[in-house]
Amino acid sequence: MSAQSPVRLGVIGAGYIAGVHGTAAAAIPRDVEFVAVADANPAAAAALAERFGWAHAYGDVAEMLRVEDLDAVIIATWPSTHLELIRQCVEAGVRHILCEKPFVLTGAQAFEVWELAASYGATITEAFMYRHHPAITRIDGLLDARALGAIDHVRASFTYVNLASELGIDPKDPNRPWRFRADQGGGALYDIGAYAINACTHVAASIPTRVAAFGRPANEFGTSDKILGLIDYANGVVGMIEASEISDSTQELQISAELGTLYLPFSWTIYDETEITIRRSIPTSHRDSERIFRTIDDRLAVPRSNAFQDQLLNVAEVVRGASAPRVSLAETVVNTFTMEALASSLVAREEVDVAIPPAVAEAFLGASRDRAAV
Numbered sequence: 001m002s003a004q005s006p007v008r009l010g011v012i013g014a015g016y017i018a019g020v021h022g023t024a025a026a027a028i029p030r031d032v033e034f035v036a037v038a039d040a041n042p043a044a045a046a047a048l049a050e051r052f053g054w055a056h057a058y059g060d061v062a063e064m065l066r067v068e069d070l071d072a073v074i075i076a077t078w079p080s081t082h083l084e085l086i087r088q089c090v091e092a093g094v095r096h097i098l099c100e101k102p103f104v105l106t107g108a109q110a111f112e113v114w115e116l117a118a119s120y121g122a123t124i125t126e127a128f129m130y131r132h133h134p135a136i137t138r139i140d141g142l143l144d145a146r147a148l149g150a151i152d153h154v155r156a157s158f159t160y161v162n163l164a165s166e167l168g169i170d171p172k173d174p175n176r177p178w179r180f181r182a183d184q185g186g187g188a189l190y191d192i193g194a195y196a197i198n199a200c201t202h203v204a205a206s207i208p209t210r211v212a213a214f215g216r217p218a219n220e221f222g223t224s225d226k227i228l229g230l231i232d233y234a235n236g237v238v239g240m241i242e243a244s245e246i247s248d249s250t251q252e253l254q255i256s257a258e259l260g261t262l263y264l265p266f267s268w269t270i271y272d273e274t275e276i277t278i279r280r281s282i283p284t285s286h287r288d289s290e291r292i293f294r295t296i297d298d299r300l301a302v303p304r305s306n307a308f309q310d311q312l313l314n315v316a317e318v319v320r321g322a323s324a325p326r327v328s329l330a331e332t333v334v335n336t337f338t339m340e341a342l343a344s345s346l347v348a349r350e351e352v353d354v355a356i357p358p359a360v361a362e363a364f365l366g367a368s369r370d371r372a373a374v
């Protein structure tokens with residue numbers, strides 16, 4: 001592959017999100033090109049290949065991995081299938097994998113991927129496209145420059161209404177969509193809470209030590225449709241996550257800090273131009289008893305961008321050795337242990353400790369700065 005030729009991609013899973021990646025790739029043809037798709041359902045693979053004009057469609061993942069010469073593979077299947085597909089890819093020689101969120105379902109599974117990545121020399125990255133959006137990279141720059149001072153707490157919400165009754169989904173249907181199946185990784189925590197956990201840990205830049213969760217452990221599908229949780233980080237930052245599939249759309253990020261509070265109104269699927277607000281106090285005289293608290297808002301305009309394209313550009317740079325993945329595997333392992341602890345807390349109705357493997361914690365902290373330090 002010359003530095004100029006597009007990075008050759010294959011995708012496993014030909015459902016909704018594979019189509020989103022396909023649309024994103026079509027807009028940046030000099031950087032990436034899909035050459036193949038595999039799906040357990042051959043008709044789905046054939047339909048996706050036809051929709052985008054991709055060269056090859058397979059009904060068998062192993063065959064695609066054997067026949068195609070791929071620079072990177074995107075895993076776009078149900079969450080419960082990710083671990084085995086990652087294993088299959090690295091064993092077949094794939095060295096760059098972008099795997100959809102939620103990456104895997106337990107800390108032990110995430111640690112297995114960590115070990116696979118090390119033993120095969122593979123780069124394996126969770127597909128949190130929002131982290132590539134300029135609104136988030138601008139916030140990263142502000143945090144790195146300590147523009148808000150010491151971080152105190154972070155609140156991240158992802159809610160939307162996803163009612164089975166409105167979609168006509170029957171709990172007894174064995175082929176119902178994965179979001180309504182506990183065995184495939186459905187439910188609010190795994191589907192959307194994963195974003196909120198990712199944002200809290202990314203901003204805190206610290207190791208979670210314990211969590212407490214509240215909500216509804218299981219509905220008629222055996223999945224949790226509502227979880228609100230607290231994450232206590234080693235540096236004293238507290239993360240607050242809100243994930244619900246029975247409450248209207250929110251995607252708020254709030255970073256509360258010594259020198260101000262940062263708000264991003266809609267944070268994970270940003271389609272249009274947006275604005276980051278930083279609210280700061282104006283010192284007032286205590287003799288002005290009517291208005292002790294006064295604030296001023298700084299508004300930072302963020303241009304429109306397609307986070308899925310930005311994410312694929314990062315994949316291309318990583319394959320070409322020009323860049324590191326924006327979301328590290330260490331961070332994903334930390335977040336998966338946190339997600340599992342939140343799930344346990346919801347069921348047990350008590351606080352749960354989070355125990356991150358020391359090598360992972362070291363790798364994660366090595367790449368982060370202590371944002372709670374004054």
Ligand SMILES: NC(=O)c1ccc[n+]([C@@H]2O[C@H](COP(=O)([O-])OP(=O)(O)OC[C@H]3O[C@@H](n4cnc5c(N)ncnc54)[C@H](O)[C@@H]3O)[C@@H](O)[C@H]2O)c1
Pocket residue numbers: 012013014015016017018038039040041044061076077078079081085100101102127129178191
């Ligand atoms: N980043 C985002 O904005 C976003 C949005 C939606 C979904 N997702 C993620 O994408 C993933 C897929 O979700 P979706 O809604 O596109 O699902 P989907 O049901 O629309 O499509 C999944 C496809 O994977 C195939 N598949 C399942 N297991 C397989 C296996 N072992 N081998 C080969 N093919 C297999 C299915 O046949 C199906 O065609 C999930 O992890 C989900 O969380 C991400």
